[in-house]
Amino acid sequence: MTASGATWRNWGRTEAVRPVRVERPATAGAVQRAVAAAAASGLPVKPVGSGHSFTGIAVAPGVQLDLTDLSGVIDADAATGRVTLAAGTRLHRLPELLGPYGLAMPNMGDIDRQTIAGATSTGTHGTGLGFGGLATQIVAAKLVTGTGELLTVSDAERPDLLPAVRLGLGALGVLVEVTLQLVPRFVLHAVERQEPFALVLDEWLDRVRAHDHFEFYWFPHTDTALTKTNTRLPGDAPRRPLGRVSRWIDDELLANGVYRLMCLGGHVRPGVTPPLARLVDRFTGTRDFADFSPNVFTTNRSVRFREMEYAIPLAAVPDAVRDVRALIDRKGWRVSFPIEVRAAASDDNWLSTAYGRETGYVAVHRYFREDPTEYFTAVEEIMRGYGGRPHWGKMHTQTAETLRERYPRFDDFLRVREELDPERRFANPYLDRVLGTGRSDAATGRGATASADAG
Numbered sequence: 001m002t003a004s005g006a007t008w009r010n011w012g013r014t015e016a017v018r019p020v021r022v023e024r025p026a027t028a029g030a031v032q033r034a035v036a037a038a039a040a041s042g043l044p045v046k047p048v049g050s051g052h053s054f055t056g057i058a059v060a061p062g063v064q065l066d067l068t069d070l071s072g073v074i075d076a077d078a079a080t081g082r083v084t085l086a087a088g089t090r091l092h093r094l095p096e097l098l099g100p101y102g103l104a105m106p107n108m109g110d111i112d113r114q115t116i117a118g119a120t121s122t123g124t125h126g127t128g129l130g131f132g133g134l135a136t137q138i139v140a141a142k143l144v145t146g147t148g149e150l151l152t153v154s155d156a157e158r159p160d161l162l163p164a165v166r167l168g169l170g171a172l173g174v175l176v177e178v179t180l181q182l183v184p185r186f187v188l189h190a191v192e193r194q195e196p197f198a199l200v201l202d203e204w205l206d207r208v209r210a211h212d213h214f215e216f217y218w219f220p221h222t223d224t225a226l227t228k229t230n231t232r233l234p235g236d237a238p239r240r241p242l243g244r245v246s247r248w249i250d251d252e253l254l255a256n257g258v259y260r261l262m263c264l265g266g267h268v269r270p271g272v273t274p275p276l277a278r279l280v281d282r283f284t285g286t287r288d289f290a291d292f293s294p295n296v297f298t299t300n301r302s303v304r305f306r307e308m309e310y311a312i313p314l315a316a317v318p319d320a321v322r323d324v325r326a327l328i329d330r331k332g333w334r335v336s337f338p339i340e341v342r343a344a345a346s347d348d349n350w351l352s353t354a355y356g357r358e359t360g361y362v363a364v365h366r367y368f369r370e371d372p373t374e375y376f377t378a379v380e381e382i383m384r385g386y387g388g389r390p391h392w393g394k395m396h397t398q399t400a401e402t403l404r405e406r407y408p409r410f411d412d413f414l415r416v417r418e419e420l421d422p423e424r425r426f427a428n429p430y431l432d433r434v435l436g437t438g439r440s441d442a443a444t445g446r447g448a449t450a451s452a453d454a455g
């Protein structure tokens, strides 16, 4: 299907674009034809997932590919746990799709609205030191390259490309299928409670090592952290799910509803934020439940916000978070959203934020009607000081120059880009900024030239 483009906006309302046209291919062949047609009209082309990136990574000024019709299970083997999904499959469909095979993703992020291709392409991750980001689950992929070829990348075919293609920023081609290594369905026992912020920071390293999935939220203007500790249990372990009403009260009314009140109140009268933060602090209390993993990993986010997240060496987390606290106190800012802190295993995907090191993630948020620039810029400077790498799908100001020094295989990635997309069919202003535009440099191995557009 082809349509002329209406204005597209991302979830965080940081980006908007009116594509020249929108196509909705339902097969790999249709994706190949769309890429060839874009090339023939001299237009760039870009698949969009569910628009949940805060950066301009999914912005498609030329041809936008809507992959809604490329969805579902293509192949599944319950015995090996390998499942091939069409690239546009939304994560929230996985429990239903994987149910018959008794399988689940080993780890997930906070929400399940993303597509599998969109989530893996930006390095989406959850928490848990024994687990890499979602892209580490990919064992094979099929993609349409910039030259229109349908390429299979797997252990058997072009395995050299896997560390680039698993987490490709949408720069290497249009993924049409991804094969994931999944695990038997499991239950998570969740314990959420409020604890002293200082204690949680002191015990950070012990806690992330001791538990399967540990994370915490710190509410600025309070001395309290909300800790979430999830323990993996077998799939037939007794479940004690949150009742519908209790989930609604906790997630919607208290989390999203109170946040909304706090954000609106804080937006109108910044002075009310600290008292409101203390109110939320009192409300978001202790929970102890057990349920199938997707019901525990993911929650609903109905309050729109903007986010920046940095990946830093695991051990640097307590100092970095203390620095953020000192910054907020020094500046006297009223910050209504909590700071979220998570962990992930080291992995070997070249552009993974956790490439080659055990990683701690520190995320800062701002209500979407507030200008986050001053806060995010100052936090970014702190995180850069700890060797931070920004999440590719969350706001940041880095460029190819500053990113190259953070990624040992950056130039190898550019060489793969040169091979798979020599004409830069999949480029957009964000990719120009973070990967550069320099074709000949990449081809000769000397790396990219950053675009002048650093905005």
Ligand SMILES: Cc1cc2nc3c(=O)[nH]c(=O)nc-3n(C[C@H](O)[C@H](O)[C@H](O)COP(=O)(O)OP(=O)(O)OC[C@H]3O[C@@H](n4cnc5c(N)ncnc54)[C@H](O)[C@@H]3O)c2cc1C
Residues within 6 Å of the ligand: 011, 012, 046, 047, 048, 049, 050, 051, 052, 053, 054, 057, 058, 067, 087, 088, 108, 109, 110, 111, 113, 114, 115, 116, 117, 118, 119, 120, 121, 122, 123, 124, 125, 126, 169, 170, 171, 173, 174, 175, 176, 301, 391, 393, 394
């Ligand atoms: C409320 C909220 C909560 C979030 N929670 C987390 C979290 O817990 N952890 C975390 O790490 N991140 C989180 N994120 C960030 C989010 O997971 C990423 O930005 C993710 O990329 C969004 O997926 P999407 O399907 O919306 O992709 P989009 O944002 O639409 O696209 C992302 C990129 O993927 C590319 N892409 C899409 N489909 C294809 C394809 N078929 N082939 C090649 N490239 C493709 C796009 O071109 C673009 O470059 C959150 C975001 C929001 C808004």
